[in-house]
Amino acid sequence: MSCGDHSQPAYGTPEYHSAGAAVMSFAPIQQIHQHICAFHPYAHDKTRATRAHHFCTHIRPDMHQCVIYDGPGDKARLIGIEYIVTDELFKSLPEDEKKYWHSHKYEVESGLLMLVAKPGVSNETMDTAEQPAMRELRKTYGKTIHTWIFDEYPDLPLGPPQLMMSWTNDSDWETEEFKAAVAARDAELGVSTEGKRTLRAAYLPKDGFEPDAKADYPTHCGKSVMLKPVEVDVKPL
Structure with a gap:
């Protein structure tokens, strides 16, 4: 008497992934909306910058959390995380914490x-759809850590994580390499950075808002924080 085929799909195959989706919940990821x-x-x-595709969730009105990939496709590499907070929440942070934010x-x-x-x-x-987001994001700050330094190690996430910042003025990306990177992004997505600049100048509020001077630490101070491994004694049980 045959009892049927009880073999299971091999780990990592599309069949295995489909079976997993049928029996497990991915609730945190399914909250991504941006x-x-x-x-x-x-x-x-x-002198170094990378394109970053953020997939974000609002976990409360004053905070986003984002997973970051190097591209928008299904084979994109997971390269880091970013937390985004409002101006009000940023101002409440400990002073020494603010140097990590842009x-x-x-x-x-x-x-x-x-x-x-x-x-x-x-x-x-x-x-049109992005206007409410741009009005909000204009007055926010991000804390970004890249865990896969893929421009240096494309095949594996080697080395310590790196703190990342944002460009804060036109001169930050005036090199031919950076201009080419922006042009390549625009061509791939079928968009225009300069067109968005012009459009946003017409609808973003002219309220005199300027970012807190404690953010963008490398820009203001010419110094930065690096995340370096330090060997320490393990605290025993």
């Missing part, structure tokens, strides 16, 4: 930071 694309310069090295005002106003549309969604639709 796809943001921007560029992250290294906090300690202004502002978003320039990124929003310049058009460098943008929401990413699904294929088939027009730029006109997206330009």
Whole structure:
């Protein structure tokens, strides 16, 4: 008498993934509702920056949490995380904490930071849809750690994590390499950074807001914080 085939799909195969989706919950990931694309310069090295695709969740009105990939596709590498807080919450942080955070005002106003549309969604639709987000994000700050330094180690996430910042003025990305990176992003997504800059100048509030001077530490102080491994004694049980 045959009892049937009780073999299971091999680990890592599409069949195994489908079986997992049928019996497990992915609730935190399913709360993601926003796809943001921007560029992250290294906090300690202004000559290096990477494109970053953020997939974000609002965990409360004054805070987002985002997982960051190097691209928008299904084979993208998970390269880091970013926490985004409002101006009010940032001002409440301990003073020594603020050096890890960067502002978003320039990124929003310049058009460098943008929401990413699904294929088939027009730029006109997206330009309208992203306006509430841009009004909010303009007055926020991010704390970003990249765990996969893929521009140096493309195959594996080697080395210590790195603190990342944001560009805060036009001169930060005036090199030919950075201009080419922005142009390549725009071409791939079918968007225009300069077009968004012009459009946003018409609808973003002219309220005199300036980021807190304690953010963007490398820009203001010419120094940065690096995350370096330190060997310590293990605390026993």
